[in-house]
Amino acid sequence: MISNMPTPIDQRDSRLRWMDSLITALFLILLWWLVAEILYERASSLNQRQELRQQAWLQQATRSVDTRLDTLKRELQLFGQVDAGLAGQAVSLYPLEGGQLWLLENEQLSQPLGPPQSLSPAARDTLLQLQAQHPDIDKLLLLPASTPDNPDRLQVSMSVCPELKQECSRIITGFVTLTSLLDPELLLPRPYFALLDLQGNRLATRNSAHDNGLLLHTHSEHRSLNTVPLQLSVQFNPREDLRPFMLFALFLVGGAVLLSLLLLLLVVRVNRKLGYAIRHSVEVTQATHLLTLTNNSLRERLLKLVDEQRDQQTLIDTVQVGVLMLDAEQQTLLTVNEAALRMLGYQRQALFRHELEQLFADPAQYRQLLQQLKEQQPVSEREVELITRGEERLWTVLSMRQLLFRERRAIVLSFVDITERLLHAQRLELEKQTTERTLVQLQSTQHELYQRATRDDLTGIANRRHFLSNAGKALEQARREQQPFAVAVLDVDRFKSINDHYGHAVGDSVLRQSAATIVALLPEVALFGRLGGEEFAIALPGFNLLEAHALLDKVRDSLAAQPQLVDEHLLLVTFSAGVAERQLSGDQLSNLLKEADHAMYRAKRNGRNRVESARGDNS
Structure with a gap:
């Protein structure tokens, strides 16, 4: 049950309003005393x-x-x-x-x-x-x-x-x-x-x-x-x-009345702005603190990824089979192990500057293997003649396959020197199996690293960086194709009260269940990510403002109609959302998110559990 006790923000706001009222009353008394004195002297x-x-x-x-x-x-x-x-x-x-x-x-x-x-x-x-x-x-x-x-x-x-x-x-x-x-x-x-x-x-x-x-x-x-x-x-x-005196008095009193009304109007507007500024300041402070914690967590995660990639390189270097990994689109070398450097006779930096096609005695054979790989045909245990740095011929058994490496499509080439095949047949088979297991482990590790880098640990949806990257690409495509594009920013209502009253474990469960419910209600083209805390964002390619608003209203109604059972607590969870459209708020993703964020805060001020559309005036 949420407490009705006034918060420190409300107490501070009340004190400031009382001081404004007192100062205004003193000023009005002084003003009208001065008017009376002037009339009496006249x-x-x-x-x-x-x-x-x-x-x-x-x-x-x-x-x-x-x-x-x-x-x-x-x-x-x-x-x-x-x-x-x-x-x-x-x-x-x-x-x-x-x-x-x-x-x-x-x-x-x-x-x-x-x-x-x-x-x-x-x-x-x-x-x-x-x-x-x-x-x-x-x-x-x-x-x-x-x-x-x-x-x-x-x-x-x-x-x-x-x-x-x-x-x-x-x-x-x-x-x-x-x-x-x-x-x-x-x-x-x-x-x-x-x-x-x-x-x-x-x-x-x-x-x-x-x-x-x-x-x-x-x-x-x-x-x-x-x-x-x-x-x-x-x-x-x-x-x-009497006539000139009455005209003078009318002018003086009218001016004093007008000044009093302007002062009262100014005090009302200042009170509203001041209250909003106090609340916004507290929210910004909380958001800054949360962002600091998030940045620290990301920094630790990146350091961990670097360490893991270093471990992967060390693992590849321990394999006695030559391994070359190149970018599938740009055909540039990504990494190479020590065995490949030793067999080809190159230093690591020199090999990175070398074109991979020139390592093949028959460049056409290399292009043929790439074409087969693009057509999803297996390329395994092909006898390929390579050229070392000393222009010597090196006969190898080469295999090629595609995998995801550091968030990009890559092609891995593994080869062994078959000159000593007869003498080392058993060893060759063993090394080959080790290579296949290593590649599988590498792919699994890369997939895990990709998931950790792109997914939110708590809810499993896209994290802030991955969402902004994908949403930016979708916005660029919508701009090129002149298609509508909308974004929405939504914030779980009274989430801080849930954390304070039931604990952070219940709050985490609420975020997970809410994210799962929202994902089930969104179309396939939608991009859904967590920006931080209880704040989420949705990118809707092909949706205009009215369609996006209707979709968010449908999601909001569905979530509000399904109370969540968390640790024997039945909680009614709602959210407030703001929607912005590309044609109204420009072609920059940051502007769209900013307008949607303003609209979301307007939904908060208008009672929560509602969806507000951005007006497109940058106000």
């Missing part, structure tokens, strides 16, 4: 600028109102010094509404100036109350007289007498708007402004009061007038700066 700057504008407006507005009221006061004083008719012709009384002026004297109301119009009862009552209070002479008074249409309308009154008296019942009055007392350019911003008494009561207002926003807000500013004991108040509309 709003404070706009509010401060608005207050400076209000103060400048009040300074200019109070100067304008004082100037006009002072002028109006001087013109109204004329009515107390000269005849009212003459005064009306001498002054214009600009700020007055309609240029109209009313005079209340001894409770008698008259209109000395302007188009005739009756005074409203409220204004008349105000004049009567004012007359009863005996106001100071030549003191200008502003009283509220607003209407729904003119909320800034004021009633201007002043006690005027021809001579300075303690009590004067002569009061002159008119109407003026607060707007008319201001310069026209002061009205362009459309601020909210009002005229207040010393207690803060509003006598006249213009425009609506402005609501303050969350960040942009202004407070009303006050300034006293010099002409009358009143105050002028103003408040600018903060919404005038």
Whole structure:
């Protein structure tokens, strides 16, 4: 049973993800704190600028109102010094509404100036109350007289007498708007402004009061007038700066949101890449260790083969029959024993440089013997005349046969000198039998060495080097004939867990049984080999990508459907495989295996026990 405890790789991956999340959260907090600070500073700057504008407006507005009221006061004083008719012709009384002026004297109301119009009862009552209070002479008074249409309308009154008296019942009055007392350019911003008494009561207002926003807000500013004991108040509309501020805030917040999303996306991608890199690093380390062990094993095996070949040469040299071994295709000499060198009179290196056909007194006879051997006709105990290095004739009894020597087809020639046949008949027969046994032993040894060099010791299928050699030749043939060619790389799922839980002996049995099952399911043209550990490879000449994928799926289903009984343990063995095709991944075997290996790892990541095809994009 496989343990569910987290592996060191998972623990390391979890720690790195936690650190990434913490760093990301701190960065986002810092980013949004910086955005809030920038918006607050921008709003404070706009509010401060608005207050400076209000103060400048009040300074200019109070100067304008004082100037006009002072002028109006001087013109109204004329009515107390000269005849009212003459005064009306001498002054214009600009700020007055309609240029109209009313005079209340001894409770008698008259209109000395302007188009005739009756005074409203409220204004008349105000004049009567004012007359009863005996106001100071030549003191200008502003009283509220607003209407729904003119909320800034004021009633201007002043006690005027021809001579300075303690009590004067002569009061002159008119109407003026607060707007008319201001310069026209002061009205362009459309601020909210009002005229207040010393207690803060509003006598006249213009425009609506402005609501303050969350960040942009202004407070009303006050300034006293010099002409009358009143105050002028103003408040600018903060919404005038709201649009550019909102655009700036939208741009800033949008940029921060986009940056946050990009950061989160980057963190997700980095976490995925980091997790894959950690797992791949561990797998590479394990594969490197396994490859080192495999290389050491191969090095020891090669040294053993060299020793065995040296022993074979020593064995051949002990035979008293002349032995020549040559390559069947290139007709070059491969090895020769001491007896042949002695009988022919050559040194070993000199004989290797000599053409074998020139050793025969009749070269045509040599070619005839080769032809018979190619036609599978026996060539045994033929009397052949050879020529030694000293141009002497040597009569021999020669035999020829084909065998496999050092992974290549070879022809062995064995001959004996028959000059002393009559004297050594018995010895000749004995040596001949010894030669035949030696050749059989040599062939058997060569076959065993070939099997050891080309077959995997555990599973009996082709080892890595032999598979790569044969697959490379098959790929070259497919390239010449323009035929499809596919390779597959498959890896036994959770094999390390089987080794750890049941032991390496059970793991070896699983590999042997799995390899035997797969071999039985593959077609004859398939080349099957073990690359190392639990990783295998299959070369499929004549198969395209879809056919290879279907074949591997069939093999995978068959293996998964046959639980293996190993040492009283019933194990369900599956594998993950990747398939690549020559047309998609190039004509190099290494590229095909690399693409198939990537596809196999993708099958691992996608759940195991599946076959994935290479996409052909070298990704």
